[in-house]
């Protein structure tokens with residue numbers, strides 16, 4: 001049964017509003033609505049003029065660019081003919097501006113070891129690594145896979161590639177040998193940078209062993225550079241291919257100037273999971289991406305010179321690329337970087353770090369917030385979090401009740417929360433509150449940043465009345481947009497540009513409310529159709545999470561002869577027994593919160609929900625479980641395969 005309008009019913013009402021504290025606004029980077037309105041209008045009405053000024057002010061140019069933007073949908077080129085270098089913008093430009101002795105990275109390892117690097121020290125390390133890569137035989141245009149723990153050498157390796165024009169492809173250090181080999185082969189990687197091992201919850205994982213297994217199936221890889229992190233003994237080193245970091249990097253000269261690179265020089269490839277088939281290598285290029293990462297960082301995180309900024313993501317995800325490395329470093333920020341798990345040695349590790357380093361800005365994911373709620377408030381209450389002034393969220397929609405907990409327990413009711421919506425493909429944040437001016441509403445990513453023109457369309461590609469949900473597209477090019485899928489032009493066009501010609505299709509649904517605020521309603525593929533009403537997963541999930549007993553919820557549709565689809569909900573609970581009584585209570589709760597139509601038909605208690613390695617709930621797998629089908633499709637991005645087996649048997 002398909003609703004011909006293609007619209008999505010909106011059923012969740014959320015009207016709590018949180019205006020920014022006056023103190024915050026007074027000192028904010030964007031401090032008046034008029035300032036935002038003016039920037040937004042200028043970027044919309046005079047795209048080239050706006051971005052020309054931005055690029056000249058915020059990037060270093062070895063040679064000036066000519067045309068600002070050449071747009072032949074779906075192909076964009078930005079800052080044509082200009083020469084710049086992302087490593088120069090992150091390092092040398094700050095040193096030239098007097099930040100040489102400022103801390104760039106403050107790092108803590110999982111076992112508790114620490115290290116700090118000033119901007120000058122970071123540049124030295126990057127230069128040495130760039131010199132070593134060059135000596136090994138890596139040059140501009142070569143692809144270098146990076147499979148490393150969250151040590152300073154990970155951003156150092158990324159920036160060293162950027163310094164010489166090599167293309168990095170960071171692979172999250174939890175992926176299997178098979179996944180590494182797939183990525184190496186897809187990108188024809190010439191080199192892999194890795195480490196002997198990785199600390200995770202007190203254990204050592206043998207990274208190099210996994211890489212060796214991958215390299216046996218990666219014929220294009222000629223070199224492997226290995227960092228000694230865990231001191232693992234008898235690490236197998238293949239003569240002629242493998243070299244130790246401390247043997248070839250440490251002895252290099254630290255005077256290795258950044259190479260002037262054309263604006264459109266590929267900067268990196270980052271693989272993102274498709275729901276089926278092989279992962280896509282999203283390609284970003286130098287100038288446009290760098291500018292977008294920097295300016296979105298400035299605007300959204302309201303960066304001040306004395307901030308201690310902590311993004312808890314891993315560099316293996318786009319959030320780590322844009323908001324641990326390229327954005328904050330281009331802005332001259334001091335970044336805290338933490339290597340390990342949030343619950344090692346105990347569930348208060350994050351709050352210990354916030355207190356110890358006096359973190360002022362914290363950027364994390366809803367999956368983490370939900371885990372903190374589950375672990376209990378006592379872990380938070382032990383620590384002084386008064387240094388915090390701003391909180392961010394990314395990766396999934398944040399359920400309003402989780403938002404409120406984050407606001408109260410972590411933010412002490414004084415920190416604005418920026419719920420940032422964006423994607424690997426978009427390079428940086430697309431929609432977010434600006435913390436000095438936006439009165440936030442829990443669950444909404446509020447408004448687009450300057451240069452972003454969203455359009456909500458129906459299945460025929462017509463722009464619809466946005467107050468009902470539809471497919472979210474972006475109507476105009478922006479500097480940080482992906483330039484392609486590496487080596488697969490056809491997939492790039494089909495995936496993002498075919499359904500709605502000329503507009504970028506995000507794959508998410510969204511609606512716009514009467515204040516002009518946007519609400520992301522989940523992935524297009526996840527919509528549930530009950531008796532012809534198209535419902536968004538997040539709204540039903542948020543209603544479930546607003547019940548005291550529920551930590552996390554995932555809802556999916558399963559076939560129903562009568563209604564087309566019935567709603568199946570998977571929930572994890574705390575403080576209550578999983579039984580028939582609670583099941584009834586939860587159904588009624590949803591009914592009361594958002595209506596009979598959205599009342600789940602099945603409620604299943606689960607110990608954990610299946611998630612991607614970056615913490616997103618994988619509803620597509622739950623669809624199979626809910627219909628009693630065998631799970632089909634790609635499970636390579638699933639964090640813990642055993643979760644699937646357990647889902648079959650309901651706890652109650």
Ligand code: 6R9
Nearest residue numbers: 394395396397419420421422423424508520
């Ligand atoms: C940055 C990142 C992108 C997808 C995106 C959407 C979901 C991310 C969100 C959000 C609701 C937010 N998503 N942020 N949904 N509200 N604030 O996560 O990139 O890994 O490529 O995922 O994540 O569905 O389309 P990526």
